[in-house]
Amino acid sequence: MADHMLYAEYLTPAKERGSRGRWIWWVLACSLLAGALYLVVQVVLLPRLRITRIILEGDLPASSEVILERAGLDVGHPILFTVRTEEIRRRLEAWPVVAHVEVEKVFPGTLRISLASRTPLVYLLVDRDGVLVPAVCDEEGVVFLAGKQVPAVDLPVLSGVRFSKFMVGARVPEAVRAFLKDVDELRKTSPRTLGLISEFRLVARGEYLFDIQVFFRGYRVPVRFEGHLTEEKVHYALMILDVLSEEGLLEGMSEVDFRGGRITYTKRSGV
Missing domain, CATH: 3.40.50 (Rossmann fold)
Structure with missing residues (x-):
């Protein structure tokens, strides 16, 4: 009986050490996976997710260069994080000649902007x-x-x-x-x-x-x-x-x- 108790006391720390070891390896594996994913996004995905085409729709009597300058855009911007459609909409609707704006990301690399101009009454x-x-x-x-x-x-x-x-x-x-x-x-x-x-x-x-x-x-x-x-x-x-x-x-x-x-x-x- 005593031998059994000593054997149990001896085994318990070993189980705990094994559990801690597996947990450390699990955290390390997750960290390595997260780092690999980050590198893939930064090196592979982000360079590909750029604006390669901007489609302007509507009846606004202004050149595309003027519209893009007002929107703060140019071809080549990263489209995933740095292009915020709501911010672009606010910038363009602050232009008095503009009545309404819709901005939409179309992956992988297109940004569609629809503008409606004000009609003189x-x-x-x-x-x-x-x-x-x-x-x-x-x-x-x-x-x-x-x-x-x-x-x-x-x-x-x-x-x-x-x-x-x-x-x-x-x-x-x-x-x-x-x-x-x-x-x-x-x-x-x-x-x-x-x-x-x-x-x-x-x-x-x-x-x-x-x-x-x-x-x-x-x-x-x-x-x-x-x-x-x-x-x-x-x-x-x-x-x-x-x-x-x-x-x-x-x-x-x-x-x-x-x-x-x-x-x-x-x-x-x-x-």
């Missing part, structure tokens, strides 16, 4: 130190082109907009954005109707309220509205202007007023 004439500067904005009220960059497009003019600080990338005041949504809806539902309008002029009635003077092509006398601009209002105003013109009554008017559910007019001074 109206021209703006902005007073900058006594000089009228032309600009364009979209339905969200973002000014994305100004000065010599403004394209020659047949758009209505929006005047009377005031900016606290005018620059490319600025947005029109919030009160004006709801009106731009009306103009955009008119463009979508009846572009021919919008094409009859040459200018919208905002006339302030307080800090956040304004009336809208609408100038129609072929008529010198503007029409004043309040509230939302709708296709029905525009067609009704045109019908009234046609009647007044046929009756020879427009010559002495400076404005036709449709506010308050009534039609009134203002005579020109000296008439």
Whole structure:
């Protein structure tokens, strides 16, 4: 019995030593395997996982060189770790002319970038130190082109907009954005109707309220509205202007007023 106990006490440390030895060999093997995998990734895989092709899609009026510079990219970048699609998207969407960006990695070495440019809705004439500067904005009220960059497009003019600080990338005041949504809806539902309008002029009635003077092509006398601009209002105003013109009554008017559910007019001074 005593011999059996001595034998058990002798065996127990040996088992523990064997277990510790196997554990050390297991850790060492895992470390060697991890090191080998790291070398394979660094030496074999990463040099192959580089951008060899960049596909640019969309209607952005800019050269590929300008777009890639804005994105901070060039062919040959490692694609696996250093190219972060979300960062590229943020960089490009910070560009005022860009409305929306999608960036996608296509392995093994392609990066696809889809860009949608902002669509001009109206021209703006902005007073900058006594000089009228032309600009364009979209339905969200973002000014994305100004000065010599403004394209020659047949758009209505929006005047009377005031900016606290005018620059490319600025947005029109919030009160004006709801009106731009009306103009955009008119463009979508009846572009021919919008094409009859040459200018919208905002006339302030307080800090956040304004009336809208609408100038129609072929008529010198503007029409004043309040509230939302709708296709029905525009067609009704045109019908009234046609009647007044046929009756020879427009010559002495400076404005036709449709506010308050009534039609009134203002005579020109000296008439």
